[in-house]
Ligand SMILES: Cc1ncc(C[n+]2csc(CCOP(=O)(O)OP(=O)(O)O)c2C)c(N)n1
C-alpha cells in the first residue's frame with residue numbers, strides 16, 4: 523500500500539490496510555484499531571512518518587491492519603524492537619501494541635525498562651486478561667480465581683499484576699486506561715499519548731468474547747477517572763490503588779525529559795548513519 527500522505531485531510535480509513543482482520547466477532551481489538559486510526563487521522567499524521575511495532579498474539583496482528591510501516595515481531599519483544607527503531611529514527615512517531623501476555627509476561631522485563639528509559643514511544647497494551655491466541659491460558663492480569671476448563675482448574679491462585687501501578691513505579695511519564703466500548707474516549711487518550719514527549723503507556727481494556735465472554739459485562743463497570751491527570755506520583759499511586767482497575771482516563775502525566783540516545787537533541791548523534799559508521803570502526 524502507498525505510504526505517502528494523502529493530499530486531503532486524512533480519514534481513519536487512510537490508516538487502515540486492505541487486509542481484513544480475522545479477529546473473532548465482538549473482539550475488542552477491532553475497536554483499538556479504530557481508535558488508533560481515528561487518533562492518527564485527527565493528528566493528520568503523515569503515514570510515512572509513523573510506524574507500528576507489535577509482538578505476537580491476536581492483538582499483535584494489528585500492525586498488519588494499518589497502512590503504517592510496521593513490524594509484527596517476536597513474542598514479548600515489541601518494545602525492544604520499537605526502542606531500536608526510535609533510536610535509529612528519532613524523527614519517527616513510533617507506536618507499539620500487543621497483549622497482556624506479550625507485554626507483561628514474556629515481555630515484562632522490556633516493559634519495566636521501557637518505562638524507566640522513557641523514550642518517546644506510545645505503547646498500547648490490549649488487555650483481555652488472557653492469552654487469546656493460544657486458547658485461553660491465564661495471563662499476568664488474570665484474576666486468581668478465574669477457571670478455564672482443564673487449563674486452569676480452580677484458578678491460577680496467583681494475584682494479577684496491576685499494569686498502571688507497574689508503569690508508575692517503573693517510571694512511565696504518561697499513564698492512561700481506555701476501554702474499547704468507548705472507542706472515541708480511547709482515541710482521545712491516544713491523541714494525547716502520541717503527543718506526549720516520553721514513554722506513554724495506554725492500557726486498553728479489550729474484551730475477548732471467545733475465552734472471556736464474561737468481559738462483555740465490562741461496559742457496566744467501566745467509569746471515568748477524575749477528569750484531570752495528576753503530575754504527582756503519590757496522588758497517581760493513590761488513585762490507582764483506590765481503584766478496581768475499571769476506571770478510564772489519563773491518570774498521570776509528568777514532564778520528566780525523554781531519553782534520546784546520543785544525548786543532547788539526539789537527532790544527529792543517534793542517527794542510523796552515525797550508528798552504521800560506528801559499526802564500521
Ligand atoms: C517465544 C514464544 N513463546 C510462546 C509463544 C506462543 N504464544 C503466541 S501468542 C501467545 C500469547 C498471546 O497472549 P497475549 O499476548 O495476551 O495476546 P492475545 O492473543 O490475548 O491478544 C503465546 C504464549 C510464541 N509465539 N513465542
Ligand code: SF4
Nearest residue numbers: 545546549580654730
Ligand atoms: S481469541 Fe479473543 S483476543 Fe483472540 S481474536 Fe478471538 S476474541 Fe479476540
